[in-house]
Amino acid sequence: ALAVRGGEIDPITVGKGVVLASGLYGAFDPKGNLDKYGIKAEAKGQAAGRCTAWMQIMFAAALNLDPETTHGQMMYHMLAVMVITEPMSEVFGAPKAPSVIWMAILGAVGYKTLDGSLNKWVPTAIWLANGAQFFLAPQSAIDLYEMKGTNRLCKAMTSMMGGQMLCVGTYLAALVMDKSQSEAFAYAMAVNGLAAVKFALQDAD
Numbered sequence: 001a002l003a004v005r006g007g008e009i010d011p012i013t014v015g016k017g018v019v020l021a022s023g024l025y026g027a028f029d030p031k032g033n034l035d036k037y038g039i040k041a042e043a044k045g046q047a048a049g050r051c052t053a054w055m056q057i058m059f060a061a062a063l064n065l066d067p068e069t070t071h072g073q074m075m076y077h078m079l080a081v082m083v084i085t086e087p088m089s090e091v092f093g094a095p096k097a098p099s100v101i102w103m104a105i106l107g108a109v110g111y112k113t114l115d116g117s118l119n120k121w122v123p124t125a126i127w128l129a130n131g132a133q134f135f136l137a138p139q140s141a142i143d144l145y146e147m148k149g150t151n152r153l154c155k156a157m158t159s160m161m162g163g164q165m166l167c168v169g170t171y172l173a174a175l176v177m178d179k180s181q182s183e184a185f186a187y188a189m190a191v192n193g194l195a196a197v198k199f200a201l202q203d204a205d
Helices: 011-028 031-036 043-064 070-084 086-091 097-114 121-136 139-145 152-178 181-203
Strands: 001-005 007-009
Touching: 007 011, 011 031, 011 043, 011 097, 011 152, 011 181, 031 043, 043 070, 043 086, 070 086, 070 097, 070 121, 070 152, 086 139, 097 121, 121 139, 121 152, 139 152
Parallel strands: none
Antiparallel strands: 001 007
């Protein structure tokens, strides 16, 4: 913990605050957020940026939830985000059926995880597998969801989105492996750093 005037500040509190603030700004004003990085984005780039910001909000949510129930709760949170970001998917002319199927899966997995009948590794694996696809092979994710008219920025934002999913998945995996919340947070932030480095060195113009 960080000592401040005789007291202590929990690094997790600081970390989730920073992640949440960044996500909220990106979701509220994606154009302004991208402008600050010198990135000029048209409508589709802004839509992709907003989706990425919502995934940052998901990372902050995971850090804020009770570690005992966060695995199941994050399935419900992701379901809600899919509803919230559906208008952004419409910008790309993506079909709604895959989203509806995923919503049903997320709801079922969340329910069964919270009632104790499903191993916590199942929701963890969903975050890790999807995160890995989006982060390492963003074009395959774009093709899978039939997003039309994407450009290089959209692909970069898709990869960043995957990076945030991997942060959540890493955090959940560490908790399943009986790591403390502080340790899980440290592992997740290390992944966050790697995602930022990849964007800076490979994806950013």
